[in-house]
Amino acid sequence: MKTVFFDVDTQLDFVYPAGALAVPGAEEIARQLIYLTQFAAANHIQIISTVDAHSEDDPEFKVWKPHCIVGTAGQQKVAATLAPGADPPQIIFEKQQINAFANPRLRPLLDSVNADRYVLYGVVTEYCVQSVAFGLLEMGARVELVTDAIKSLNASDEQVFLQRFREQGGLTLESHQVLAGGQ
Numbered sequence: 001m002k003t004v005f006f007d008v009d010t011q012l013d014f015v016y017p018a019g020a021l022a023v024p025g026a027e028e029i030a031r032q033l034i035y036l037t038q039f040a041a042a043n044h045i046q047i048i049s050t051v052d053a054h055s056e057d058d059p060e061f062k063v064w065k066p067h068c069i070v071g072t073a074g075q076q077k078v079a080a081t082l083a084p085g086a087d088p089p090q091i092i093f094e095k096q097q098i099n100a101f102a103n104p105r106l107r108p109l110l111d112s113v114n115a116d117r118y119v120l121y122g123v124v125t126e127y128c129v130q131s132v133a134f135g136l137l138e139m140g141a142r143v144e145l146v147t148d149a150i151k152s153l154n155a156s157d158e159q160v161f162l163q164r165f166r167e168q169g170g171l172t173l174e175s176h177q178v179l180a181g182g183q
């Protein structure tokens with residue numbers, strides 16, 4: 001079974017308390033992000049990392065505060081989520097919309113990677129992570145959501161998502177179970 005780690009939007013503007021669109025409490029998942037990234041690199045597991053990459057006048061800013069503008073510090077990924085020198089190399093996938101699948105390059109990329117198991121984590125649970133989760137399930141993939149390495153903005157929205165995710169065949173587990181090599 002080929003596994004890919006799918007890391008969603010772990011960028012400074014979201015994860016750090018001083019970030020432009022900080023997710024409250026997101027720094028609490030930093031330790032898990034380190035372990036997952038190092039585990040993937042040590043075990044030659046492909047990491048695909050989506051990143052928001054907005055222009056200064058991005059239409060999304062009519063809805064959300066400006067964030068993750070290309071060229072700013074806040075757009076950068078949390079250092080612990082980078083795996084320089086990893087084999088296979090980490091793939092950084094830039095996107096401009098909440099749903100990574102809105103970028104038509106994602107599906108061909110995933111087809112070429114051809115994984116049958118995705119270990120999914122990052123922020124924000126009920127937005128960008130949710131979009132990836134359902135997109136991967138629609139592809140027929142096995143999706144394992146790491147519940148202590150995600151963060152939501154709204155707890156009840158997160159619960160609604162988690163219920164739908166499980167109903168559609170999604171699996172949930174904690175990071176220690178990923179690191180133990182199973183679930």
Ligand SMILES: [Zn+2]
Nearest residue numbers: 052060068096
């Ligand atoms: Zn955005």
